[in-house]
Amino acid sequence: VENPAEKILDKPAYASVLFANYMRQMDRIFRERGMVVVVLIDEFTYLHTKIKDGTISGDFMKFWKSFLQNYCVFAVVAGQDDMPDFIRENQNEFACMELMRITYLEEEPAKQLIREPLMRENRLAEPPFQESAVDTLYSLTAGSAYLTILLCANLVDYMNAIGAAMAGEAIVKSFLR
Secondary structure, eight states: OOOOHHHHHHOGGGHHHHHHHHHHHHHHHHHHTTOOEEEEESOTTHHHHHHHTTSSOTTHHHHHHHHHHHSSEEEEEOOOTTHHHHHHHTHHHHTTSOOOOOOOOOHHHHHHHHHHHHHHHHTOSSOSBOHHHHHHHHHHHTTOHHHHHHHHHHHHHHHHHHTOSSBOHHHHHHHHO
């Protein structure tokens, strides 16, 4: 399938037609092969600001809804701050999406996320982090599952690099430096 980018640049007035033709061809290929495209977008609410200030056309959300409904494309979008306003202003466009509120973990589940994956993966009876280290890691992430996973993965890499089997407060502080 020929990429329409150059044609779109040459004939911007036909951009939507050229893009739609391209996506229909891609959609046919995806369906034949049992494939889908998953688009991951963080800070989707930035679009709201750009639509409000006129940088992006107000019709973008109609395009977005059509894009998701007409092609083998799925989207996972994350937004904060003014996402409820964005949804309220574009109710029809968001109707094709399943909305899910994701919040921070409570303290104990967040601490379990710090302790348990390594215990399970390595069949350990005890967590590789002392409780003071778990407390410090929790205080740094405030229960954000994403930040907890990211921080712990990097801490484990650090522990492996220095040859530490257990992390206490000193190793965590050294890691953070």
